[in-house]
Amino acid sequence: MFGFLKEHLKKAAEELAKKVAGKRGEETAEKGELKTRPAGTLEKEDIRIEGKEKKKPERLEEKPAKEPEKKIESPAIEKKDKGLVGSLIKGVTEKRLTEDDIENFFSEYELELLQDNVAVEAADAMKSSLKRQLAGREISRLRTNELIYDAFYNAILETVNNGAIDLEEIIRKAKGEGRPAVILFLGFNGSGKTTSIAKVASCLENKGHKAVLAAADTFRAAAIDQLEKHASNLKIKIIRTQYGHDPAAVVFDAVQFAKAKGYDVVLADTAGRTHINKNLIDELAKIIRVNRPDLKILVVDSLTGNDAVEQAKTFDKAVGIDGCILTKVDVNEKGGAILSVSYAVKKPILFLGTGQGYGDLEPFEPEKFVKGLLE
Ligand SMILES: Nc1nc2c(ncn2[C@@H]2O[C@H](COP(=O)(O)OP(=O)(O)OP(=O)(O)O)[C@@H](O)[C@H]2O)c(=O)[nH]1
Ligand SMILES: [Mg+2]
Known part of the structure; x- marks a missing residue:
């Protein structure tokens, strides 16, 4: 690595x-x-x-x-x-x-x-x-x-070192307000959003939080089935609709379901989009406007070169991200994207994706990461 x-x-x-x-x-x-x-x-x-x-x-x-x-x-x-x-x-x-x-x-x-x-x-x-x-x-x-x-x-x-986000604290706070926490995953095509959602869901379930997945990528063929497969493997509830339906409504339904059934957190998948595609960015803005997520997490493929910084900056400008997950670090010999993205948006990195298994998610600890680089 x-x-x-x-x-x-x-x-x-x-x-x-x-x-x-x-x-x-x-x-x-x-x-x-x-x-x-x-x-x-x-x-x-x-x-x-x-x-x-x-x-x-x-x-x-x-x-x-x-x-x-x-x-x-x-x-x-x-x-x-x-x-x-x-x-x-x-x-x-x-x-x-x-x-x-x-x-x-x-x-x-x-x-x-x-x-x-x-x-x-x-x-x-x-x-x-x-x-x-x-x-x-x-x-x-x-x-x-x-x-x-x-x-x-x-x-x-x-x-x-741009601060930290404690997911469990966010869930506890939302619970105190009598509602589920809503976490939205967004980013470029193929960056690892759906896989990261499954990993985060598994991690939260292991810590005793009840999660429901919202299949709000109604755009890409097979995206819903892909998330459904993860949900079935992990035995986690999923709310889905038909392809082509309004993704904002899917997240809304998932939140209503979670509220009614006492689930702690809604993890919403979204379609991959490039930051230059205005229609899809507008769609993302609508999902956010309707559902007011507690966290908007940008998922970035750490193998992406300099474009990763452009992606991060433009997504941040368009919808205001709260933090990032950098994926595929297990197959990344360069690693500079982690420094660059973090520095560009000055937002915390929550996790590093370290493989394709559900357990391959490491909480990002800046000091440990830097020590590792200089070892
Ligand atoms: N090695 C490795 N592969 C990963 C990691 N995260 C995701 N992948 C792989 O990257 C590919 C794309 O992952 P997805 O989760 O489908 O990405 P996505 O952002 O949801 O893609 P779209 O929905 O098409 O935009 C899959 O083959 C994943 O298994 C990681 O941390 N390490
Ligand atoms: Mg996906």
């Missing part, structure tokens, strides 16, 4: 660490040496060495015997030499990266990120974040790898 993106991010982080080392004329960050530990978790050994370095820098310990420290007698000379030696030591143990360094460095890696479907605006945001975190900051030799890792971790996290 995300093999290319992982490889490119790791390479970029290692190269930036090398660049800092290069500024000191060192070779501290050989390939594969980048420590991949969570942000801010300095190792005990580092703390010990760093503390020691403050009192007696390593270079002083390595000094040849012919020039012992005790030769410095005058406090004035001692002070002067300390300053000189001190600044030399500082020169080799600490370095600052400039904004230009990061700009130049990033331009070398931007193309690889773009090839992994990271959109230009998301890549730019990452670059700005790296500048904000690193430019002008003293980077000590012993902490180079950790600081660079932390900077990359934060830069990526900022693109995907």
Whole structure:
């Protein structure tokens, strides 16, 4: 999963660490040496060495015997030499990266990120974040790898950390109001809407919530049968109508049914549509106007390249999405669409689709996701 993106991010982080080392004329960050530990978790050994370095820098310990420290007698000379030696030591143990360094460095890696479907605006945001975190900051030799890792971790996290949606909380709230929660799934053709509905329904049923499916894709031949098959496999109630019927009415019927029979949540399937098809977008707007869903979830195929961002933005502009599900990450070596879509719409990702089975749905946890990318 995300093999290319992982490889490119790791390479970029290692190269930036090398660049800092290069500024000191060192070779501290050989390939594969980048420590991949969570942000801010300095190792005990580092703390010990760093503390020691403050009192007696390593270079002083390595000094040849012919020039012992005790030769410095005058406090004035001692002070002067300390300053000189001190600044030399500082020169080799600490370095600052400039904004230009990061700009130049990033331009070398931007193309690889773009090839992994990271959109230009998301890549730019990452670059700005790296500048904000690193430019002008003293980077000590012993902490180079950790600081660079932390900077990359934060830069990526900022693109995907757009809050969270607790489905169970939404269901509980609706229940408190004496009605079922209504969740609408929408998106491009073939993005994985119907499969994701079945997965979410299965997940909610396993948590004790009674779900009913609304087969509101009355447009595509076989769409209703497809959802019915999932409902039958999962033993979940479905409300369906004839092909060609008004999808807004199907969702309405499902909500009435759920209300009357005490179901907790209505999961509504909709027809795949492109964001440029005005009639179908208008139809979607009608479903929303009539049924006022608690959540509008955009289902995006993570294999889609840059178009994923356009889809997300236009759907959001047209009907106002609340969150996303990114599907097919199990067969996705690039992964950039996750960063790009999330950054473009600034809405939470609820789940990642990780396969074709009903259990192949992972709640999206931004920190875990970013750690996984930098592993
Ligand atoms: N590998 C993998 N395949 C998936 C995933 N989600 C959906 N699919 C597959 O993608 C194909 C399309 O899924 P659907 O659920 O029919 O997509 P849809 O958005 O409902 O399609 P339309 O109704 O035609 O717009 C199916 O073959 C699914 O099995 C996933 O997370 N991983
Ligand atoms: Mg479908």
